[in-house]
Amino acid sequence: MRSHTLLTLGMATALGACAPARLAVPAPLASAPRLTVEGRQGDQRSPTLQFGAWRVSDVRRSWVRGSGLDVRGGTIGLDLDRATQRYSFRVAEGSGGSWEAECRAAYRHDGVALPVGTLATDEQGRLECRFAPASGPAWTLVTRQRFDRMPEGLLLAGEDTLRVRGLDRFAGAVPTRGLQVGWLLLAGEGPVAAVELPNGGAVWIDTPPNAPYRRALGAVAAALLLHEDLREVMQRTSGG
Numbered sequence: 671m672r673s674h675t676l677l678t679l680g681m682a683t684a685l686g687a688c689a690p691a692r693l694a695v696p697a698p699l700a701s702a703p704r705l706t707v708e709g710r711q712g713d714q715r716s717p718t719l720q721f722g723a724w725r726v727s728d729v730r731r732s733w734v735r736g737s738g739l740d741v742r743g744g745t746i747g748l749d750l751d752r753a754t755q756r757y758s759f760r761v762a763e764g765s766g767g768s769w770e771a772e773c774r775a776a777y778r779h780d781g782v783a784l785p786v787g788t789l790a791t792d793e794q795g796r797l798e799c800r801f802a803p804a805s806g807p808a809w810t811l812v813t814r815q816r817f818d819r820m821p822e823g824l825l826l827a828g829e830d831t832l833r834v835r836g837l838d839r840f841a842g843a844v845p846t847r848g849l850q851v852g853w854l855l856l857a858g859e860g861p862v863a864a865v866e867l868p869n870g871g872a873v874w875i876d877t878p879p880n881a882p883y884r885r886a887l888g889a890v891a892a893a894l895l896l897h898e899d900l901r902e903v904m905q906r907t908s909g910g
Contacts, residue, residue, distance in 0.1 A: 693852040693866035694839040699876050707871030710895060719895060721873045723764040724888040729896060731757040734903050740783065747783035753900040761892045767804035769889045773811075774798050777900035793817050797897055801889040809886045811893065818848030825855065825890055830882055832857050834890070837864070853894050855887060863887040865894045 705722035719726035736753035754776045762768040780792040795815040802808040813823030813834055820836035837852040839845045855863040862883075866872040873891045877884045 690869050691840040691843075691851070692869075693837060693864060693872070694841045694843070695864045695874055696854070696861050699861040699864055699874050702874045702876035705873040705875070707873065707895060710871045716896075719871075719892060721871070721891070722875070724761060724873075724892065726759050726761045726892045726896070727768075729757065729759040731755065731896075731898075734898075734900060736900075736903075745785050749779075749781040749783045749788045751777070751779040753777045753903060755898060755900060755903075757896060757898075759892060759896065761889045763885055763888050766885065769804075769885065770802045771889055771893055772800050773893050773897070775897060775900055779901075790817065793901075795821065795899075795901060797821070797823070797893075799890070799893045801886060801893075803885065809883075809889070811890055820850060825883070825886065827883070827886065832862070832883060855890065857881070857883065863891060865891050867895070871895050 703722070705724075708720045709716045709718050717727075717729050719729075732755055734753055734755045736751065740747065740749050754774065756772070756774050758770070758772045760768045760770060774797075776794075776796045778792070778794050779790060781788040781790045793816065797811070797813045799811040800808055801811070807827045809825060809827040811823065811825050811834065813821045813836075815821035815836070820838055821834075822836070823834045825832040825834055833856045835854055835856075836850045837854050838849055840851060850867070852867055853865040854861055857877075862875070862877050862881075864874040873888075873895075875884075875887050875891070877887065
């Protein structure tokens with residue numbers, strides 16, 4: 671877990687040097703309105719959120735449940751960490767019916783403790799969400815991340831499939847490995863939504879009016895804004 675101190679410092683440095691830093695949103699999505707998130711203010715524990723016509727309410731979040739094992743013998747040992755968290759919320763676009771969302775985040779870190787520090791042998795993050803509208807099929811979001819690579823996943827409902835991936839680039843800057851600043855959702859090869867994490871958050875959504883996944887995008891954006899990076903939580907609680 672100690673290796674992530676540099677990641678936290680890198681995020682602070684980037685935000686301080688690029689005030690305000692903005693997500694590098696690919697064309698043609700960049701021409702869509704930038705929906706500023708109200709109520710987040712950098713805190714994923716906000717009870718309500720709003721961006722554009724979407725309003726998020728009834729946010730409920732469990733405590734982070736985790737465990738750690740640090741066993742050392744001589745010059746070598748094991749450093750194992752596990753964490754999970756559940757959260758739920760409702761989200762509605764305008765006067766439309768609300769969607770019920772339930773999410774579960776999980777994190778695991780396996781490392782070998784050496785005299786010079788901890789060498790990670792496996793590190794994984796996972797997010798699973800289920801979005802249930804008032805009528806119609808439910809949507810499922812699953813993302814996975816290994817080490818400091820950007821997370822990737824799918825948003826599914828029947829035969830409808832969208833791809834989800836993390837973004838590591840601010841506008842006008844080069845990518846920074848392991849420094850996630852947003853998310854991108856794609857239908858086929860075309861970007862249809864993006865979520866900016868710093869600066870209180872922002873959302874871009876650009877879909878055809880009759881797209882079956884339009885309302886699902888608002889629910890996914892809310893889930894990603896509310897998602898708490900368990901890797902950083904474990905870092906803070908371990909004091910490393």
